[in-house]
Amino acid sequence: xxxxxxxVDEKTTDLSRARQSLIEELQAIMWYDERISATxxxxxxEVLMHNRDDEKEHAMLLLEWMRRNDVxxxxxxxEILGKSKDLSKLWD
Numbered sequence: 034x035x036x037x038x039x040x041v042d043e044k045t046t047d048l049s050r051a052r053q054s055l056i057e058e059l060q061a062i063m064w065y066d067e068r069i070s071a072t073x074x075x076x077x078x079e080v081l082m083h084n085r086d087d088e089k090e091h092a093m094l095l096l097e098w099m100r101r102n103d104v105x106x107x108x109x110x111x112e113i114l115g116k117s118k119d120l121s122k123l124w125d
Contacts, residue, residue: 044102051099058092061085 041049065085072078100107113123 048099048103051095051102055092055095055099058088058095061088062092 062085065081065088069078069081069085072081100110116123
């Protein structure tokens, strides 16, 4: 992961690490979904589905770490996630 700025504090660096890792986990989920959709082999599909779901767990662990360490993100999570309102009613 390349940084644009060179004088960055440890908290910002760790948040960047977590965000980049989350991006990579979500990307892996996408790749697994494509492979699951493409294969005709049932046993392979089951293994790929298991692996994809592990990536989802990893993504959620990163999101939880970010929630605990990024106060504005935590605020938005509380405002938006788990709500049953129409999505257009959830943004400002």
